[in-house]
Amino acid sequence: MEFKKKVLASAVLLGLASQMAMAGDIRWYGSVYNKFLDGNQNSQTGLYNNSEFGSGDIGQGTEFELMFEAKVSEKVEVGGRLKSRFDSNYWSNFGGFGGGCEAPAGGGEVTCTGESNPKEAQYLKLRGIYTRITPGYDWIDSVTIGSNDWGIFDPMTIGKMRYIDRDNGSGILAQGALFDDSLRYDFARISLPSLWAGPQFGTGDLHAQDAAYALQLGGNVGDDLNVTLIHEYVQDQELDANDTNATNGRRLETRFANTVTGLKLAWDGLDFLSTNVALYNSSFDIDDSITEARWTPTPSKSVNDTSLLLNVELSDFGVEDLTVSAQYFDIGKDYFSMMASRREADVLLTEGYDAAWGWSRPNYNSKSAGTANVGYGGWRGTQQQVVAVNADNEFTDFDEAQAYSVIGWKGLTVIPRYTIADVDLSLEITLLDFNDNEQACGSAVKADCAMPGLDGVSGWGVGGDYRSVLSPYQDKSTNIFVLRAEHQLDVLGGIDLSGFVKFMGDEDKRVTSNAALADAYSNASTVIAHHKHDDREADYTSFGLSVGAQLHQDLYVKAYYDVYEVDLMDGTIDNVPTVFDGWEQGGGWVEYQTGQHSKNIFGLQADYIISGIEVGAKVEFIHGTYDPEYYQGNADGSVTEVTGAAAIDALVAGSGWNGNIDAPSEDFDYSQYRMKVFVKTQF
Amino acid sequence: MTTKIKTMLKALTAVSTFALSLSAAAGSIEFKDPKGDDIGAGHVVYPTDGVYKPGSFDLKKFIVKSDSKKATFTAELNTTLEDTWGMGSGFAIQMIFVYIDTKPGGHTDSVPGTNVTFASGSEWDKVVILSPQKQSRVISEAQVKAPNILSDIVVPSRTKGKGKKITGKVNLADLGEGDPTTWGYQVVVQSNEGFPAKTDLLTRKVNEYEGQHRFGGQADTDCDPHVLDVLAGDGKGKKSEIAAQIEMLKFECSEDGEIVKLSELSMLRKSK
Numbered sequence: 001m002e003f004k005k006k007v008l009a010s011a012v013l014l015g016l017a018s019q020m021a022m023a024g025d026i027r028w029y030g031s032v033y034n035k036f037l038d039g040n041q042n043s044q045t046g047l048y049n050n051s052e053f054g055s056g057d058i059g060q061g062t063e064f065e066l067m068f069e070a071k072v073s074e075k076v077e078v079g080g081r082l083k084s085r086f087d088s089n090y091w092s093n094f095g096g097f098g099g100g101c102e103a104p105a106g107g108g109e110v111t112c113t114g115e116s117n118p119k120e121a122q123y124l125k126l127r128g129i130y131t132r133i134t135p136g137y138d139w140i141d142s143v144t145i146g147s148n149d150w151g152i153f154d155p156m157t158i159g160k161m162r163y164i165d166r167d168n169g170s171g172i173l174a175q176g177a178l179f180d181d182s183l184r185y186d187f188a189r190i191s192l193p194s195l196w197a198g199p200q201f202g203t204g205d206l207h208a209q210d211a212a213y214a215l216q217l218g219g220n221v222g223d224d225l226n227v228t229l230i231h232e233y234v235q236d237q238e239l240d241a242n243d244t245n246a247t248n249g250r251r252l253e254t255r256f257a258n259t260v261t262g263l264k265l266a267w268d269g270l271d272f273l274s275t276n277v278a279l280y281n282s283s284f285d286i287d288d289s290i291t292e293a294r295w296t297p298t299p300s301k302s303v304n305d306t307s308l309l310l311n312v313e314l315s316d317f318g319v320e321d322l323t324v325s326a327q328y329f330d331i332g333k334d335y336f337s338m339m340a341s342r343r344e345a346d347v348l349l350t351e352g353y354d355a356a357w358g359w360s361r362p363n364y365n366s367k368s369a370g371t372a373n374v375g376y377g378g379w380r381g382t383q384q385q386v387v388a389v390n391a392d393n394e395f396t397d398f399d400e401a402q403a404y405s406v407i408g409w410k411g412l413t414v415i416p417r418y419t420i421a422d423v424d425l426s427l428e429i430t431l432l433d434f435n436d437n438e439q440a441c442g443s444a445v446k447a448d449c450a451m452p453g454l455d456g457v458s459g460w461g462v463g464g465d466y467r468s469v470l471s472p473y474q475d476k477s478t479n480i481f482v483l484r485a486e487h488q489l490d491v492l493g494g495i496d497l498s499g500f501v502k503f504m505g506d507e508d509k510r511v512t513s514n515a516a517l518a519d520a521y522s523n524a525s526t527v528i529a530h531h532k533h534d535d536r537e538a539d540y541t542s543f544g545l546s547v548g549a550q551l552h553q554d555l556y557v558k559a560y561y562d563v564y565e566v567d568l569m570d571g572t573i574d575n576v577p578t579v580f581d582g583w584e585q586g587g588g589w590v591e592y593q594t595g596q597h598s599k600n601i602f603g604l605q606a607d608y609i610i611s612g613i614e615v616g617a618k619v620e621f622i623h624g625t626y627d628p629e630y631y632q633g634n635a636d637g638s639v640t641e642v643t644g645a646a647a648i649d650a651l652v653a654g655s656g657w658n659g660n661i662d663a664p665s666e667d668f669d670y671s672q673y674r675m676k677v678f679v680k681t682q683f
Numbered sequence: 684m685t686t687k688i689k690t691m692l693k694a695l696t697a698v699s700t701f702a703l704s705l706s707a708a709a710g711s712i713e714f715k716d717p718k719g720d721d722i723g724a725g726h727v728v729y730p731t732d733g734v735y736k737p738g739s740f741d742l743k744k745f746i747v748k749s750d751s752k753k754a755t756f757t758a759e760l761n762t763t764l765e766d767t768w769g770m771g772s773g774f775a776i777q778m779i780f781v782y783i784d785t786k787p788g789g790h791t792d793s794v795p796g797t798n799v800t801f802a803s804g805s806e807w808d809k810v811v812i813l814s815p816q817k818q819s820r821v822i823s824e825a826q827v828k829a830p831n832i833l834s835d836i837v838v839p840s841r842t843k844g845k846g847k848k849i850t851g852k853v854n855l856a857d858l859g860e861g862d863p864t865t866w867g868y869q870v871v872v873q874s875n876e877g878f879p880a881k882t883d884l885l886t887r888k889v890n891e892y893e894g895q896h897r898f899g900g901q902a903d904t905d906c907d908p909h910v911l912d913v914l915a916g917d918g919k920g921k922k923s924e925i926a927a928q929i930e931m932l933k934f935e936c937s938e939d940g941e942i943v944k945l946s947e948l949s950m951l952r953k954s955k
Contacts, residue, residue, distance in 0.1 A: 027880075029878070029881075071903070132894070134891070134892040141892050141893065141899070142892055142893075142894070148895070149895075151732040151733055151734065151895065152731045152732055152733060152895060153733065154733060155733075175731055175893075181728075186731065220737070223718065223719060226737045266736070266737065268738055268761060268762060271743070274762065274763045274847070311763075313763045313846065315763075315846040315847050315848075316846075323845055323846035325763075325846075401769065417845055417846070419845065422852075424843065424845070488840070488841050490752075490753075493840065494840040494841065496841065550818065550819070550840055553819060553822065554819050554823065555819070556817065556818075556819060607817060607819070608819075609817060609819040609820045609823050610823050611823040611824060611826055611827040612823075612827070614820070682878070
C-alpha cells in the first residue's frame with residue numbers, strides 16, 4: 001500500500017490500510033433555510049431583489065439543501081447536493097400545485113404559474129456534483145471533475161462567480177506539486193457559462209465546447225517571498241458560416257478570445273511589514289462581425305490593457321497597536337477578464353461608495369411609480385469592488401453586500417488603524433482618479449467606445465444610474481474620507497458601540513469642449529449650449545451610530561441609525577444622459593436628481609443562535625426627502641439656479657425632462673419599511 | 684471639502700484623547716514562535732482556495748496582558764488578516780485555542796476536532812477560543828460537542844482581527860485565581876469551519892490530500908493532529924522550535940486508521 005510520501009515522513013502510521021475507515025461511508029448533511037420578508041412595497045415578484053423581474057419584499061419561503069460526500073475508495077471521493085429551487089416559492093403557493101401557462105391574446109410572452117413555473121414550484125435541482133480522484137502519484141495530488149466555485153484562482157482572472165449558486169460552473173481541475181513540493185500547480189478547464197460569459201450576454205449558438213483554460217503556478221522563494229503566476233485563456237467558438245460542406249465535418253471560428261496573465265508577489269521579510277504586488281495583463285479579441293449591443297458584459301472591439309495592485313501594511317511600526325494599510329491601484333480602462341469575480345470578492349482596499357445609494361432604482365420624479373430593485377433604502381453597508389464589467393447584484397437581499405465594477409479606477413488608499421484604551425479607530429483616505437477620463441473614450445466619436453455603458457446593474461448613486469465609470473465622456477475625480485470607531489463598554493456583559501463619519505467628493509466635468517457636445521448628447525432631447533453646463537458635482541456626507549449587546553447567552557441585539565445626505569448638482573436642466581434611451585425615463589432607470597437628498601435609516605437587528613439553528617432578523621425604517629434644484633445655463637458657461645414654482649415649471653416644460661417630473665417645484669418624500677428574518681437549521 | 688477633513692481630524696483627535704484617558708497599566712508575558720512552522724506535525728499543506736494565503740496559520744507571537752479584572756490574549760500571525768467571508772470580526776479563516784494551566788491537575792483531552800491530548804503535568808484548566816464566529820455560535824456548538832468541558836470553555840464577547848493580530852479579552856474571574864503571567868499556556872492554531880463535522884467544534888479537517896477547503900498532508904481519519912501550529916520548545920521563536928513542534932505532535936495510527944497514540948501537547952511557562 002502506498003501513501004503520499006509526506007505522510008510517511010511526518011508520523012508513525014502503522015500501515016494505514018487502503019480500506020480506511022471512511023471508505024464506503026457517506027456523510028450526509030444539509031440545511032433548511034426559511035426566509036420571511038415584509039415591506040411596504042408589497043411586491044411578490046420573488047424572495048429577493050432582481051433588476052429584471054422586480055424585487056419582492058413580502059412573503060415566506062423555504063429552501064432545502066441536502067449535501068453528501070462519499071469516500072468510494074482510498075483514491076476516489078464524490079460529493080454533491082440536492083437543492084430546492086428558491087425564487088418565487090412562496091408558502092402561499094401551497095406547494096406549487098395548479099397553475100398553467102397562458103399566451104396573451106394577440107401574441108406576446110407566455111406566462112406560467114404554479115406547477116408550470118419553475119420559479120414557483122419547489123423542485124429539486126442538482127448542484128455541486130463532483131468526483132475527486134487522488135491517485136497517489138508524486139506529481140499529482142488530485143483531479144476534480146464537475147462543479148467548483150473556482151475560488152482557487154484569483155478574482156482578477158478567474159474568480160468566484162455566483163449566479164445563482166456559487167458552484168454552478170463546472171470543469172476539470174488538476175492540482176499537485178512538483179520538484180519536491182516546491183512548485184504547486186493548478187490546471188483547469190472550465191466550461192464557459194453560456195448564459196452570460198460572452199458578447200451580448202452569451203456564448204453564441206454553439207456553446208458546448210466553449211471553455212476557459214487556466215494554469216496557476218506558485219511557490220516560495222526563500223523564507224519570505226511567495227510567487228504566483230496565473231495564465232488564463234478563454235475561447236468562444238461558433239460554426240464557420242462559410243463552411244457549407246458538412247460531409248467532411250464543420251469548421252469552427254472564434255467568436256471571442258480572452259487571455260489574462262497575472263504575476264503576484266507577496267513578501268513578509270520583516271515583522272512590521274507585509275507587501276504584495278499583483279500585475280495583470282489582459283487581451284480581448286472579438287470577431288468583428290458581432291453586432292454591438294448595449295447590454296453586453298464584454299467590450300465591443302478588441303482591446304488589451306494592464307492592471308496593478310500594490311499593497312503595503314505596517315504593523316506596530318514605532319507605535320504599538322498602530323497598523324497602516326495602503327494600496328495603490330491602477331485598473332486599466334480596457335482591462336477585461338471574462339471570468340473575473342462578478343461579486344463575492346473585493347479587489348480594492350477602499351470601502352468605496354455607500355451601498356445605501358446603490359442602484360436602488362427609486363422613481364425620484366414620480367410619486368405614483370414607487371420603486372423597483374432593492375428599493376429606496378439601497379443595500380446595507382459599503383460596497384465591494386470587482387473588475388467584471390457586469391458586477392452582479394441580482395438575487396441579493398438588502399442586508400447583503402453590493403458589488404461595483406472598478407474597471408478604469410486608479411488611485412491610492414491609506415487606512416491607519418489604531419486601538420487605544422479599547423477604542424478601535426480607523427481612518428480611510430482614498431484619492432481616486434480614472435483611467436477612462438477621456439472624451440469619446442479617446443476616439444473621435446463615442447460610437448468607437450469599446451466598453452459598454454452597462455447601466456444600472458453596476459451603476460451607482462444619486463445621479464449615477466447611467467454614468468458608471470464607463471461613461472464615454474468623463475473627466476472625473478473622487479475623494480473618500482471615512483472615520484470609524486468601535487468600543488465595547490464593560491457594563492452589562494459588554495455593550496458594543498460603533499460609529500462612523502464619511503465624506504465623499506465626486507466631481508465630473510464630463511464633456512470638456514463645445515465641439516464634442518453634438519456627439520456626446522446625440523439624443524434629440526438634449527441641447528446643451530456650453531460644455532460646462534453638464535458638469536456634475538456631488539458631495540456625500542454620511543454618519544451613523546450603533547449600539548449592540550448580548551442580552552442573553554443566545555441572543556444578540558443591535559440598534560443602528562444612519563444618515564446619508566447628498567448635495568448634487570448634476571448639470572443644468574438641459575442635461576440628460578450621454579447614453580440615453582427614452583424608455584429609461586420614468587422607470588427609475590434615469591431620473592432627474594439635482595438637488596438635496598437626505599436619507600435616514602433606523603434599524604434593529606437580532607441574532608439568535610442555539611445549537612443547530614440560527615435566527616437572524618433585520619428590520620429597517622427608512623425615510624428621506626429629495627428637494628429638487630434647477631439650473632439654467634448661461635452663454636459664458638456659468639449656471640444660474642432657477643427658483644419659484646412658475647419659473648421652474650416653465651423651465652422643465654421646455655426641457656428634455658418635460659413630462660417626466662411630477663410637480664417639479666415640490667419636495668419628494670420617501671419612506672420604506674423592510675424586514676428580513678431567516679431561520680437556518682443545519683443538520 | 685477642506686473643512687470636512689478638518690472636522691474629521693478634530694473628531695479623531697477628540698476620540699483619541701478620550702481613549703488615552705481610559706488607558707490602564709497592564710502586566711504581560713509574551714511567547715514567540717518561529718516562522719514557517721505552520722505545518723502541524725511536519726507536513727500539513729494548506730487548502731487550495733485563494734483565501735488561505737501563505738502564513739495565515741503561522742503563529743509568530745502570543746501575548747497575554749492582564750489587569751485586575753481582565754485578561755487580553757493576542758495571537759499574531761505571519762500574514763495580514765482579511766475578513767474574506769464577511770464575519771464582521773476583521774478575520775475569517777483562523778481560529779485560535781488558548782489552553783491555560785492555572786493550577787495542578789485538569790483536562791488532558793482537547794477541544795473536539797483538534798485530535799490532540801495534553802501530557803501529564805500539562806493538563807489544562809481553561810481554554811479561551813478566539814473565533815471569528817459570534818460568541819453564541821461558538822458556545823452553542825460547545826454545548827453539544829464538548830459538554831464535558833463546557834464549564835471550562837471561555838469565549839470573549841468580542842474577538843477582533845486587525846493587521847496580523849487576533850485579540851480577545853475575557854474576565855479574569857472566568858479563568859480562575861492567580862497571576863496570569865505565571866500560568867502555563869499552549870496555543871493551538873486551527874481554521875474556522877462554518878460547516879464542521881458532527882464531532883468537531885468549528886474546526887477544519889486535515890486530510891491526506893489537500894482540497895479547496897481542507898488541509899492535506901496527513902491522514903483521512905481522526906488519528907492525526909488537526910492543528911496547524913502550536914507553541915513549542917522555549918517559546919522564544921528559535922528555529923529549533925520547529926523540530927520541537929514536530930516531535931511534540933508525533934502520533935500513531937493503526938492499520939485501519941484508528942488512534943494508537945495521539946499527539947501530546949505540553950504547556951509553556953515564562954520563568955520570572
